[in-house]
Amino acid sequence: MTDQSTRPGVPAQSPPVDSQVTxxxxxxxxxxxxxxxAEPVRRNIGLVGVLVVLVIIGIVTRPELYGDxxxxxxxxxxxxxxxxxIGVVTVGMTFVIIGGGIDLSVGAIIAVxxxxxxxxxxxxxxxxxxxxxxxxxxxxxxxxxxxLISYGRxxxxxxxxxxxxxxxxxxxxxxxxxxxxxxxxxxxSIATTKIAGIPMLVIILALVVAAGWVLLNRTTYGRRTxxxxxxxxxxxxxxINVRLHTMLLYALSGLCCGIAAIxxxxxxxxAQAAMANLxxxxxxxxxIIGGTLLSGGRGTIIGALFGVLVFSTIxxxxxxxxxxxxxxxxxxxxxxxxxxxVQQFRYRSLTQLLGRKPTA
Amino acid sequence: MxxxxxxxxxxxxxxxxxxxxxxxxxxxxxxxxxxxxxNQNAGNNKNAEPGQKVVIGxxxxxxxxxxxxxxxxxxxxxxxxxxxxxxxxxxxxxxxAAQRAAISTLIAQKPNVIVLLPHDGxxxxxxGLEAMKAGIPVVNLDRAFPDRAAYRLQIKGDNYGMGLAAxxxxxxxxxxxxxxxxxxxxxxxxxxxxxxxxxxxxxNEALGQNGFKVANRRPAExxxxxxxxxxxxxxxxxxxxxxxxxHDDDQGIGVLAAINQAGRKEFFMVGGAGSKxxxxxxxxxNSVLKATVxxxxxxxxxxxxxxxxxxxxxxxADLVELQVPKEITLASETITKENAAKYSKLGF
Numbered sequence: 001m002t003d004q005s006t007r008p009g010v011p012a013q014s015p016p017v018d019s020q021v022t023x024x025x026x027x028x029x030x031x032x033x034x035x036x037x038a039e040p041v042r043r044n045i046g047l048v049g050v051l052v053v054l055v056i057i058g059i060v061t062r063p064e065l066y067g068d069x070x071x072x073x074x075x076x077x078x079x080x081x082x083x084x085x086i087g088v089v090t091v092g093m094t095f096v097i098i099g100g101g102i103d104l105s106v107g108a109i110i111a112v113x114x115x116x117x118x119x120x121x122x123x124x125x126x127x128x129x130x131x132x133x134x135x136x137x138x139x140x141x142x143x144x145x146x147x148l149i150s151y152g153r154x155x156x157x158x159x160x161x162x163x164x165x166x167x168x169x170x171x172x173x174x175x176x177x178x179x180x181x182x183x184x185x186x187x188x189s190i191a192t193t194k195i196a197g198i199p200m201l202v203i204i205l206a207l208v209v210a211a212g213w214v215l216l217n218r219t220t221y222g223r224r225t226x227x228x229x230x231x232x233x234x235x236x237x238x239x240i241n242v243r244l245h246t247m248l249l250y251a252l253s254g255l256c257c258g259i260a261a262i263x264x265x266x267x268x269x270x271a272q273a274a275m276a277n278l279x280x281x282x283x284x285x286x287x288i289i290g291g292t293l294l295s296g297g298r299g300t301i302i303g304a305l306f307g308v309l310v311f312s313t314i315x316x317x318x319x320x321x322x323x324x325x326x327x328x329x330x331x332x333x334x335x336x337x338x339x340x341x342v343q344q345f346r347y348r349s350l351t352q353l354l355g356r357k358p359t360a
Numbered sequence: 361m362x363x364x365x366x367x368x369x370x371x372x373x374x375x376x377x378x379x380x381x382x383x384x385x386x387x388x389x390x391x392x393x394x395x396x397x398x399n400q401n402a403g404n405n406k407n408a409e410p411g412q413k414v415v416i417g418x419x420x421x422x423x424x425x426x427x428x429x430x431x432x433x434x435x436x437x438x439x440x441x442x443x444x445x446x447x448x449x450x451x452x453x454x455x456x457a458a459q460r461a462a463i464s465t466l467i468a469q470k471p472n473v474i475v476l477l478p479h480d481g482x483x484x485x486x487x488g489l490e491a492m493k494a495g496i497p498v499v500n501l502d503r504a505f506p507d508r509a510a511y512r513l514q515i516k517g518d519n520y521g522m523g524l525a526a527x528x529x530x531x532x533x534x535x536x537x538x539x540x541x542x543x544x545x546x547x548x549x550x551x552x553x554x555x556x557x558x559x560x561x562x563x564n565e566a567l568g569q570n571g572f573k574v575a576n577r578r579p580a581e582x583x584x585x586x587x588x589x590x591x592x593x594x595x596x597x598x599x600x601x602x603x604x605x606x607h608d609d610d611q612g613i614g615v616l617a618a619i620n621q622a623g624r625k626e627f628f629m630v631g632g633a634g635s636k637x638x639x640x641x642x643x644x645x646n647s648v649l650k651a652t653v654x655x656x657x658x659x660x661x662x663x664x665x666x667x668x669x670x671x672x673x674x675x676x677a678d679l680v681e682l683q684v685p686k687e688i689t690l691a692s693e694t695i696t697k698e699n700a701a702k703y704s705k706l707g708f
Contacts, residue, residue, distance in 0.1 A: 071599060078596045082589060177422075177429045179584055179610050181637070192621050267621070268584040268614040274425070275585045319593035322576040325551065 046342040047306040054313045083312035084201040085260040091212040092256030093283040094304040099249045100229035100296030101156035107279035108167035113137040113261035114271030115171045118180040127186035135258035142254015146247030171273035179272040190266035212301045229296025289339035394437040395658040395706050410444045414671030417471035418449045426610045430657035430708035438661035456483035463487045472671040475663050477501040499667045515688045517655040519558035522692040525653040526630045527566025529694050530603045542602035543575045545594050549607045551579040580611045587611030591618035601627040609635035636707030643700035651696045
């Protein structure tokens with residue numbers, strides 16, 4: 001992806017040319033940590049700009065709040081914590097989308113994992129039992145998605161749409177449609193614990209993002225994901241076990257959902273069948289505005305993280321100004337369109353305008 | 361490498377694993393908790409004596425929320441408490457169309473009375489008319505039919521009154537404390553619903569009469585996790601708050617979690633609906649939750665009792681009229697520490 005995404009004349013949201021994607025990215029010169037890319041700030045310049053603008057609007061509209069240093073620190077942690085669970089889901093979603101798929105069932109998987117791990121029977125096994133259950137349920141449901149798509153040859157959209165409906169049903173069945181309160185103090189304290197002043201939820205998000213970045217940019221698995229998403233037939237001919245690989249992508253997304261389920265359960269001190277409502281759309285939107293190509297073959301974890309942060313910051317901005325959530329949703333929609341347009345513009349003309357050679 | 365056999369192993373393994381997990385740890389001993397009238401101290405109430413057998417057809421949407429689940433549980437428990445009532449419950453399906461089809465089947469079975477909580481009052485109005493035309497009295501539960509010919513009895517909660525009760529109690533408390541310019545927060549449920557708008561209108565009305573207004577309003581979605589998110593944002597937006605009204609006790613679990621996580625306790629909070637957990641917490645008086653305004657699913661129990669009387673052609677014992685009235689709106693009551701013990705049996 002390093003070699004083609006910075007190439008001038010390739011629009012951000014148009015399918016890449018096959019020959020460019022199927023070959024694995026050459027090892028980057030210079031420091032090993034510099035790839036996804038090469039200059040994360042420049043790559044996500046649009047999103048960083050949006051974030052800066054949002055913060056400036058916040059400062060201008062509520063100077064009395066932003067004048068208080070303690071409040072500002074709190075607010076930064078709040079924005080990051082509000083982004084934590086959805087951020088973890090978005091990392092998994094970004095992998096699935098880069099691999100040429102889509103996962104509409106993430107919200108429903110969180111609900112099943114959350115509800116399953118908070119049944120009275122599971123809670124009797126303590127915090128470890130609850131975390132184990134949430135993660136195993138998430139991975140297993142993700143694997144079922146993967147098996148249906150890879151070996152059952154279902155279109156990802158349909159398979160995960162079916163899973164979305166079925167998993168919500170299963171969650172409602174398990175919970176008896178009741179809100180299941182978590183009485184486990186260890187689980188509940190995840191949301192309140194701070195390590196060295198940093199909230200635990202933010203640390204979990206950082207760890208998942210770091211792991212996702214390494215997996216995507218520093219392992220064969222990651223490079224193959226990009227190759228499969230770019231051109232599945234070429235990837236198969238190149239000897240990649242596409243089916244197995246794709247199946248594992250959905251399991252990875254399920255794993256992220258399992259982790260997010262624990263985070264959400266901890267925040268709400270409870271789980272229920274309707275939890276994580278519409279997370280699939282938020283995660284897809286965040287991945288897309290982070291520069292991930294919906295048809296697969298290109299995307300970045302850092303961009304997706306910025307996408308989540310932009311949404312979380314908008315929500316915060318609207319809250320501190322007491323503006324209605326209806327307008328907030330309209331602005332979110334506008335930002336999705338604007339972000340994609342800006343990326344296209346940037347790739348087409350900005351590099352040419354500056355007369356710079358692409359850095360490959 | 362034998363691809364076929366590996367595939368089989370994969371499929372088999374996945375199926376086995378799923379099956380094992382399914383049976384393993386989903387046991388969830390349900391705490392049966394219903395609010396019914398058992399007529400234990402009926403004394404000389406002639407209505408309580410077993411009479412002519414009444415077949416009641418019942419339909420309510422599939423429960424996606426504790427309140428709707430309580431409606432169905434209450435109706436079933438209340439019917440079981442009468443020897444002379446047979447309850448025929450039909451699933452309402454996923455939407456208004458499915459419920460319409462289900463009720464048509466029910467009408468064909470000719471029950472004596474139908475008790476119906478519609479997906480949507482306006483959309484199911486025609487079904488009410490159809491049943492009434494077929495000579496089956498309809499008891500319209502909570503979500504009102506616009507057409508008066510579509511029901512024999514309408515029994516519902518009072519959303520506007522709920523907001524009014526919350527606003528009145530909050531105003532009174534603030535005046536008692538002598539707060540002159542209070543910061544009041546509000547966390548409604550799903551904002552596009554009519555019931556949410558009515559609750560908010562009632563709340564604003566009561567606050568307005570006292571010269572107060574809502575400083576910030578962050579809607580949630582009736583779920584605990586959305587309540588937690590909305591409350592976190594609200595607390596961040598209002599570094600100091602005097603009072604908070606949260607429309608729904610189920611989402612209130614998340615709201616209280618957020619308050620706890622933020623370490624805030626300078627304000628008091630009023631809940632909504634009247635869940636058992638909320639009432640217990642008010643009685644214990646160890647959190648910011650100091651009151652809740654009811655919207656009780658006990659109305660389903662009352663609907664079954666009244667449907668039985670309608671089926672037997674009896675009136676309500678304390679009233680002069682020989683028949684059950686046409687419309688009943690429950691009052692939204694305010695539960696505080698003082699009366700929590702009395703209401704705890706009505707919590708769902």
